[in-house]
Amino acid sequence: MSLLSSTFRSASKSDAIWEKFLPSDCHNLIPTSLCFDSKKDIYIYLSHNTILIDDGQKSFVLEKAYGKKCYMLSARSLFIVYGDNPGHWRWTSLPESRFLEVAELIRIWLFEIRGRIKTCLLSPKTLYEAYLVFKPSVGGAFNFKYQLAEVSIGIVGEGNTQKQNAYLDIPKGWRPHQPISFKYPKERRDGWWEIKLGDFFNEGGEEKEVEMSVHDMSTRLKGGIILEGIEIRPS
Numbered sequence: 001m002s003l004l005s006s007t008f009r010s011a012s013k014s015d016a017i018w019e020k021f022l023p024s025d026c027h028n029l030i031p032t033s034l035c036f037d038s039k040k041d042i043y044i045y046l047s048h049n050t051i052l053i054d055d056g057q058k059s060f061v062l063e064k065a066y067g068k069k070c071y072m073l074s075a076r077s078l079f080i081v082y083g084d085n086p087g088h089w090r091w092t093s094l095p096e097s098r099f100l101e102v103a104e105l106i107r108i109w110l111f112e113i114r115g116r117i118k119t120c121l122l123s124p125k126t127l128y129e130a131y132l133v134f135k136p137s138v139g140g141a142f143n144f145k146y147q148l149a150e151v152s153i154g155i156v157g158e159g160n161t162q163k164q165n166a167y168l169d170i171p172k173g174w175r176p177h178q179p180i181s182f183k184y185p186k187e188r189r190d191g192w193w194e195i196k197l198g199d200f201f202n203e204g205g206e207e208k209e210v211e212m213s214v215h216d217m218s219t220r221l222k223g224g225i226i227l228e229g230i231e232i233r234p235s
Contacts, residue, residue, distance in 0.1 A: 015039040021067035022046075023123070029053060029060055043067065050098050059098050068123040068234040072133065073115045075103040075227045081112040096191055097228050104137055107223040111149070112215035115230040116156065124204020127235040130212045131194040133228045134168075134185075143222035144169040149214055151183065153198030156209040162198040168216065168225070192228055199235055 011017060018039035026042065029051055036042045047062040057077040061070050080103060082088040090104045105111070113132070122128060130153055149168050154161030166183035185193040197212045212230055216222065 070233040072231040074099040074229045078115040103227040114213040119208045129199045130197040141224035143220040147218040149216045151197040
């Protein structure tokens with residue numbers, strides 16, 4: 001419409017309009033080395049570029065359609081059972097990861113990962129979803145096939161945690177005798193895989209924490225996956 005009408009064209013460039021789409025703290029997220037001519041340019045930059053924050057422990061980007069905040073918690077920012085034991089987990093780098101480090105599972109009996117994020121960082125009045133982002137290692141994952149895991153999400157201290165069953169191995173189609181309601185990983189456009197941990201509505205106005213977790217319920221020795229982090233994005 002801005003191509004056909006000078007009025008719409010003027011409005012489409014108005015800082016007052018684009019200001020409404022930008023989060024109030026957006027200026028704290030932009031690298032100081034960058035300068036912009038308009039609020040529209042800031043919005044376009046934040047919605048097309050992933051920015052590392054908190055010393056590279058989190059990433060931030062705006063959802064393009066409505067300007068909602070999206071975050072990913074790096075593997076380093078998560079609680080990983082035995083994550084500091086080199087016999088179980090190896091910290092390495094991958095060119096396809098947005099973070100400096102990812103965690104590669106070597107072998108472990110107890111597979112458990114948890115992450116938290118403060119609700120004040122997120123957009124208010126927004127339904128969010130959380131996803132574990134991972135991929136098989138070069139040698140492939142082992143002993144995750146057909147093994148149930150439990151994924152959960154909830155506000156800390158409120159006793160409203162959602163829990164569901166899931167499979168963490170890469171599926172080859174629906175499995176006979178298994179409920180279709182169970183969660184399975186899906187491939188992302190960036191080459192990683194993700195599995196939904198759950199969703200929550202961020203009312204806003206109060207400082208709370210959301211905890212997300214996944215743990216494998218089998219007793220088999222397992223390994224061969226690479227963990228990038230947990231992504232929290234609008235539903």
